Amino acid sequence: MSSMMKAAVFIAPGRIEIAEKPIPDVGPNDALIRITTTTICGTDVHILKGEYPVAPGLTIGHEPVGIIEKLGSAVSGYQEGQRVIAGAICPNFNSYAAQDGVASQDGSYLIAAGRCGCHGYKATAGWRFGNLIDGTQAEYVLVPDAQANLAPIPDGLTDEQVLMCPDIMSTGFKGAENANIRIGDTVVVFAQGPIGLCATAGARLLGATTIIAVDGNAHRLGISRQMGADITLNFTQCDVVEEVMKLTGGRGADAAIEALGTQHTFASALQVLKPGGTLSSLGVYSSDLTIPLGAFAAGLGDHKINTALCPGGKERMRRLMGVIASGRLDLGALVTHHYALDDIEAAYDLFAHQRDGVLKIAIRP
Amino acid sequence: MSSMMKAAVFIAPGRIEIAEKPIPDVGPNDALIRITTTTICGTDVHILKGEYPVAPGLTIGHEPVGIIEKLGSAVSGYQEGQRVIAGAICPNFNSYAAQDGVASQDGSYLIAAGRCGCHGYKATAGWRFGNLIDGTQAEYVLVPDAQANLAPIPDGLTDEQVLMCPDIMSTGFKGAENANIRIGDTVVVFAQGPIGLCATAGARLLGATTIIAVDGNAHRLGISRQMGADITLNFTQCDVVEEVMKLTGGRGADAAIEALGTQHTFASALQVLKPGGTLSSLGVYSSDLTIPLGAFAAGLGDHKINTALCPGGKERMRRLMGVIASGRLDLGALVTHHYALDDIEAAYDLFAHQRDGVLKIAIRP
Amino acid sequence: MSSMMKAAVFIAPGRIEIAEKPIPDVGPNDALIRITTTTICGTDVHILKGEYPVAPGLTIGHEPVGIIEKLGSAVSGYQEGQRVIAGAICPNFNSYAAQDGVASQDGSYLIAAGRCGCHGYKATAGWRFGNLIDGTQAEYVLVPDAQANLAPIPDGLTDEQVLMCPDIMSTGFKGAENANIRIGDTVVVFAQGPIGLCATAGARLLGATTIIAVDGNAHRLGISRQMGADITLNFTQCDVVEEVMKLTGGRGADAAIEALGTQHTFASALQVLKPGGTLSSLGVYSSDLTIPLGAFAAGLGDHKINTALCPGGKERMRRLMGVIASGRLDLGALVTHHYALDDIEAAYDLFAHQRDGVLKIAIRP
Amino acid sequence: MSSMMKAAVFIAPGRIEIAEKPIPDVGPNDALIRITTTTICGTDVHILKGEYPVAPGLTIGHEPVGIIEKLGSAVSGYQEGQRVIAGAICPNFNSYAAQDGVASQDGSYLIAAGRCGCHGYKATAGWRFGNLIDGTQAEYVLVPDAQANLAPIPDGLTDEQVLMCPDIMSTGFKGAENANIRIGDTVVVFAQGPIGLCATAGARLLGATTIIAVDGNAHRLGISRQMGADITLNFTQCDVVEEVMKLTGGRGADAAIEALGTQHTFASALQVLKPGGTLSSLGVYSSDLTIPLGAFAAGLGDHKINTALCPGGKERMRRLMGVIASGRLDLGALVTHHYALDDIEAAYDLFAHQRDGVLKIAIRP
Structure with missing residues (x-):
């Protein structure tokens, strides 16, 4: 395995480009995932347009489907090579916010990073991929708090069948639950x-x-x-x-x-x-x-x-994938297009302009 | 018992006056209450000022403490002479809204009366006293749906001790419950x-x-x-x-x-x-x-x-009076002034201008 | 209209028979329903066998589908000739129990009737048809608290399509809701x-x-x-x-x-x-x-x-019939047999012995 | 700091004795707490009597008040020397059970340890101190999942004031909440x-x-x-x-x-x-x-x-200590006796026989 990977990074408003970045190191509570499929979200378009600010150089994307490449030393119950997803929001379930019933709203990460200047920002601090840390539109992504957030994909489900679970399905369902x-x-x-x-x-x-x-x-x-x-x-x-x-x-x-x-x-x-x-x-x-x-x-x-902010965590993902596996719901109609990671700029262009009846685009490294 | 009574009626914006009105007839599901104490609410001041429209000639007031004068033929389990209160909102618990969990929001009364011109108005249709029907600032008031709304006062509690229950306490507590x-x-x-x-x-x-x-x-x-x-x-x-x-x-x-x-x-x-x-x-x-x-x-x-709109009904009133009876809470400090019904115009003047540290005024016919 | 009707009455353990009874008078809050379809419940078999005691002479049955024959003077918003159902449990929504959230558990009826000897019995006091008052296996049934309990059948639904709503569907669904x-x-x-x-x-x-x-x-x-x-x-x-x-x-x-x-x-x-x-x-x-x-x-x-005890009331019935009308669920498979009221003894025999794959029997006067 | 400590260990039914044990090593997600006060619970008496089986040699006790001696490398936001408590139940908030709403019921620990022979046992697997791992009746205790479970004691509260929080108050309050x-x-x-x-x-x-x-x-x-x-x-x-x-x-x-x-x-x-x-x-x-x-x-x-099983976690402990700090409740009357750790056998004897009006005994190493 090389020490470098390709990733779609935010350069400046109007520019998201493929760049080479080092594959990240794996801390005791992390997991490194090799991305097999990811997608582009409306929020990513806001980032592209400069309407939502992120740090230049950050890898974009928050909807991971992939394979465990390497597990942190303190993470147990998983195996390298296992197919998994993680939520768009990877909460720190050890936080006060999570124990208080709103896992997606943990502000401790931001506070620790010294980036929390105002009350409003803390509210969405559970969203880390492609916002506070490198995201999923890349060959690899580092999942924080992996013990809480890695969700094994049930046998028999394809990448595309579970691609909506990390964000679109979790958010939409929360709208109904609320x-x-x-x-x-x-x-x-x-x-x-x-x-x-x-x-x-x-x-x-x-x-x-x-x-x-x-x-x-x-x-x-x-x-x-x-x-x-x-x-x-x-x-x-x-x-x-x-x-x-x-x-x-x-x-x-x-x-x-x-x-x-x-x-x-x-x-x-x-x-x-x-x-x-x-x-x-x-x-x-x-x-x-x-x-x-x-x-x-x-x-x-x-x-x-x-x-509501999109709920995350492995139990949420387990339930959503269970709904797909049960046959109650087929979200296949939502994946309308496919692109290689190398062609992601074209994918952004199609998605941002909602051409060709696009709903969601599957991106494959 | 005379067939006429005194009542504070809305004449026109700026004018609420004591007038003579017939004591109302008692239908099978009604009860006639002889008012012993009532009070003035901020909403009544809105009516006085013409900010909230009611029909000229309507008796104002929605916080009744009194004695059962006469029971409708279909009302059972009460006795004439019994001390009771009723909520500011006297819901029709037979309505779809009440069975759907929002008794205060029954719009059927308004629809039946042909007075429901818009969606927004239906929302508060559970409020009848001093809004849709004659209110409590009078010698007598007719309680509709009496079987659901008459709440006997526990022995040992004075009129003033329960005077906040119909509206102020029910609304304030609902704010905490919500x-x-x-x-x-x-x-x-x-x-x-x-x-x-x-x-x-x-x-x-x-x-x-x-x-x-x-x-x-x-x-x-x-x-x-x-x-x-x-x-x-x-x-x-x-x-x-x-x-x-x-x-x-x-x-x-x-x-x-x-x-x-x-x-x-x-x-x-x-x-x-x-x-x-x-x-x-x-x-x-x-x-x-x-x-x-x-x-x-x-x-x-x-x-x-x-x-929320103030919850009503005899069970709600029973619980609120139970809180007072338990000694958990003493709302005595809220009744700052006393006036006779005949002097209610002066009481309105004091209350509307928040003079003299006024919180609530006990009105006695 | 004759003043007499046919009804299936409990005579003694082992004997439910068709008898002639007077058509009941209609009080201000009642409605008289002409039964077009009803059915037999497992509870009725317990009554037949003497395992659940009811008064000799009582009309049995608690699942009414029919047509409004006559409305009480205080009941509004309905028309004679309208097709309706009512729940197996017809709660008194004016009661403390109903306002406390458990409409089916109102004990005031029993207490008023002096029949409440023990705590346990009060619990099911919301169940009146074929238990405390004459039931639905008859040509006519008197619905108490009609304003709260009459539920119009949506256009286009047959008697059989809504026959499960009063008890079977309301109870089964409550099991899921609980x-x-x-x-x-x-x-x-x-x-x-x-x-x-x-x-x-x-x-x-x-x-x-x-x-x-x-x-x-x-x-x-x-x-x-x-x-x-x-x-x-x-x-x-x-x-x-x-x-x-x-x-x-x-x-x-x-x-x-x-x-x-x-x-x-x-x-x-x-x-x-x-x-x-x-x-x-x-x-x-x-x-x-x-x-x-x-x-x-x-x-x-x-x-x-x-x-849980089966929930009743017109809002509950409205929702259940709405489920049927929506096409989400077809309970047609549950009605396996049809009998005339005159042949109800044979129907009891079939049902009590669970012969011939019986699930529910439609009874038509 | 010596490498050995004193601890009350279960030897055999009828025998809990003070023994010397090594001070445990601290893993990346652990914290080592120096106990300043702990207490004896009714469950401990069941263990003493052999009615509830634990491994011989296990340190007993699950109600810790103490000072952070050493933090794991992955634990942040705390300082060594800080006064803290932890719940009797120290849940793994990364588990499926915790994310499913029942943190105290995580069975993954037991399954991982190969100790889960039956369904019933899994139910209480969130209880680790003095059950599955060494407990708090010792000079030191190792807190697992420390990031989720260490709760700083508010300034101004004594050890005794918060001694009921880890178990007695959390359990009793849960009874009311349920x-x-x-x-x-x-x-x-x-x-x-x-x-x-x-x-x-x-x-x-x-x-x-x-x-x-x-x-x-x-x-x-x-x-x-x-x-x-x-x-x-x-x-x-x-x-x-x-x-x-x-x-x-x-x-x-x-x-x-x-x-x-x-x-x-x-x-x-x-x-x-x-x-x-x-x-x-x-x-x-x-x-x-x-x-x-x-x-x-x-x-x-x-x-x-x-x-219910006693709820744990730092947010729960924060709230309970907040109740004490607010002055709403004084649990001082519950601590009736004091013993040194060295005299814990006498304390067990007093407590097990409920002599001398004992409610709870503060134990100090």
Whole structure:
């Protein structure tokens, strides 16, 4: 094994390029993974565009599928050569935050690194790959807290079948889990990109029986039906809030899931809710949000608003891969394109411009 | 018994006056209560000022303590002459909303009355006294759905001891119950008016061990200590967000309760939270709200925002009066003034201008 | 309309017969329903055999599908001639128990009737049809607390499609709801009679991805696969506990649902659980139960045991019928036989002896 | 520092003696703690008597208060010389069980050690000190998974003030937390030994307003009032079940906490419950348990039975010490005696025979 590897690194706004970097050393609680498949996320595009700042030279990407190359001395119960994934968020489960129930929100890493200048930043400190440490768009990646985060891939599942688990499926499902869904609920899912599609699938798995998928893209609405939507609304062709009120006999939806990150979808999600309903928000917003007074019933509507960062950890990954293995859900339709790591710049270009019906791109070193 | 009674009725913006009205007839599921004590709420002042619209001629007030004068033919298990209270919100527990877990949000009454022009209004339809039907600032009040809403006063408790139960205590406690408090939590309560003081007391009862009460009024902060606050912050003398961060070692509060209804307190409540924390909102807002992006961690902070309308029903009232009877909490300090019903205009004047350290005024017909 | 009707009444142990009875009067909060379809429950067989005592002369049955014949004067929002169902349990939602979260457990009815001699009996006091008041195996039935309990049948659903909603589906689903199921769980369902089959279907709807159905009857195990079981275990052919441990890699099941009511299934349900797992018990037991020390980890296993009585009320029925209407679940396979009310004695005979692959029998007056 | 230390080791049933042992080596994720105070638990007496089997030569004890002597190379954020505690249960928070919500139930340690012969044993595998590895009744103890388990003692708290946190307070509070307590609840706590007393205190902190403490020892009942009991029942002088029914007007208690581990207290805890109530069980039982059919309402009472093993981890310990620091609770009354480590055999003798009003004994090396 050579001591060098290829990696897609952030150079400057507008530039992510393949570079040679040393293969990292393995500490006692780490594992080195040889990447066999990874993918590009919307967040990576924000990094590319310079909208989300990371250190120049950092390897990008946070969705690893691969093979254990080397285990740290204190990591047990795994074998080198084993196929594994790890979550996009690799929490430190020894942290106060994790023991307090929000593993993805551990700020101790940032504080230790002296990078925590403000309260807001700490909130997402559980996200390390391609943000605080080198990421997965490379030949190798170092997984921290490996004992907590390495999840063996069940026999019989391909790389592509589990490629959505580290981020897209975990985030989308969390959106459904945060929506307080009960059997028989009506749930509206705003936006049917990869995460919204997984939220739709999650709502179906949790017993919602009227799932209304909203998007402006007819192709994505078609896929949302495969994922479990009962009704699709194209917001370019109807007034979504009015339509939901009609569909529910004026009662409003039990829950709404926001999977885009805009003021308009956030406000609409609140407007379709019944009094007592839940807004589960997944979007990454880029400016202050406005809560409309009427939809909020002036604060008297017994509404709930829940937000979330993608859950990680080996138990979460085990469950998600179990869902795939059970045959309950096939996310194959989400992987629309394939590229070699060497061609990742072209892949970014396709993905950033949403050409050719792209949903997710499998990247192979 | 005469067929007429005195009542404080809304005439026009700026005018609430004592008028003569017929004592209402009692339907099969109603009860007629002779009021012995009631009080004025901040909402009543909004009505007085014309900020919240009600029908001219409506009797105002929603906090009844009294004696059963007459029971409907289908109401059983009570006796005429029995001392009772009823919640400010008298839900129809037979409604879909109540069976769905949000009794205060039943919209069927409004829909039946043909008064439900918009989605937002339905949200508070559980509030009937002094809003949709004649209220409690009168010699008599008709309690609808009496079987569900009449709550006998335990022996040994005075009118004043239970006067906060119908609204102030039920709402304030709900603020604490909605805050997901666990033993050992740090909870910040914004505003220490009557409801905020009860939220402080509720947080104490639920096991919070660092309760930080915030207000600009030193007298109210003093009372907050009697209600269970460990630390008081006068926002005229410090930066509250900064101070909470200092007190929690940079960790943030586990929960914050908003008990005023302004943009500033709402935003501050979000800013003091730890990632994963809960904002329990009680305030009645009068315009759209802004969620600051940073405090919201761009939507990635695992935050929860919960709102509530005052819970009602005889079981709720039974529990609240049980808390008073147990001696765990003495809300005597909240009743600062006494007026006869005939002098209610003067009482409104005192209360609306918050003169003389007023918190709540006992009104006696 | 004649003033008399036919009804299946309990005469003495071993004798349920068709008799003539007066059609009941309708009080202000009642509704008179003309039965179009009803069915026989296992509990009815216990009554027939004298194992569960009811008053001689009582009409039996608690699963009504029919048409509103007459509404009480205080009941609104319904129309005579409307097709409706009501739950097997028709709770008094005005009661303390209902407002306390356990509507099915209201004891006030029994206490009022002076029939509540002991603590244990109060527990099931929410069950009135065919237990405390005349039941549904008749031409007409009087529904108490009609405002809370009448649930209109959605257009396009037949009597048979909703016949399981009042009891079998509500109870079976509650078994799944009580099992704390999360996406990806392994759930074992003990016994695949009608209620167990619905528990299997409920577990599937709530996101369990490995559902193991247990029974000794190969035909019922076959139907359990239609209801959503992934794996079936015939206890006459294998050691169920051992098999579950093998299937879960020694980890144990996340949850187990007991749907029979015997010591053996109860103990097995505990034995298959992981530490921290939940036993959801639906069975009606007929003697003291033993908790095996080892399976209970001497009390240190973070286990949960939850029991339930069938939930009722119009919102519950609305949701269950919504599940059927959504096409998520087809319970058609559960109605295996049809009889006229006049032939109900033959139907009891078939059902009590479980002849001819019977699951449920539709009875039509 | 010498390489040898004194430790109380299990020799054979009936014999725990002070022996010399090597001070253990410190691995990368360990910490070596110099014990300043520890104590004896009822479980230790079971070990002494041979009722609970441990390996001969094992150091006993699981309640550590001490000073960090040496940190493993991978442990950060602590300093040698710092005063700390660790939970009686030191979970591996990297395990599947911990990520699944039951940190105390991790069986991976036992499986790794090849000691897991049966399902039941795995359940308590989170308990390591004095069970699977050397314990705390020694001059030094090695804390595994130190990053997750070391909890700094707040300034100003003495060893004795935090001595109950590792086990007694964490277990007792968990009993209250598992009881689904809401404000205004009636809670019955069976047995007022150290853990029952902490359950009483926990029920008070969570808002129960009628706390009924049960024991046969008048002295302990006296202390239960200091811990928050409103009413005490001496079972040698009354029928507890009958008395609770009288006190609740026939309604039954909302919750009951079993803190002894006998058939009689378990059955009584079920018998005092209302339909829908919760039995929170803390006891370590020594034989199969019987559930009485009547109290269990034949399985139809909407009852919940929850069990628990003591929660651990630094966040739990931080919260518990925070409760002490807040002044909400003073557990000083529970430490009744003091002994040097050298005299621990006499301490065991006193404790095992419950002489001299002993509750807990502080042991100092």
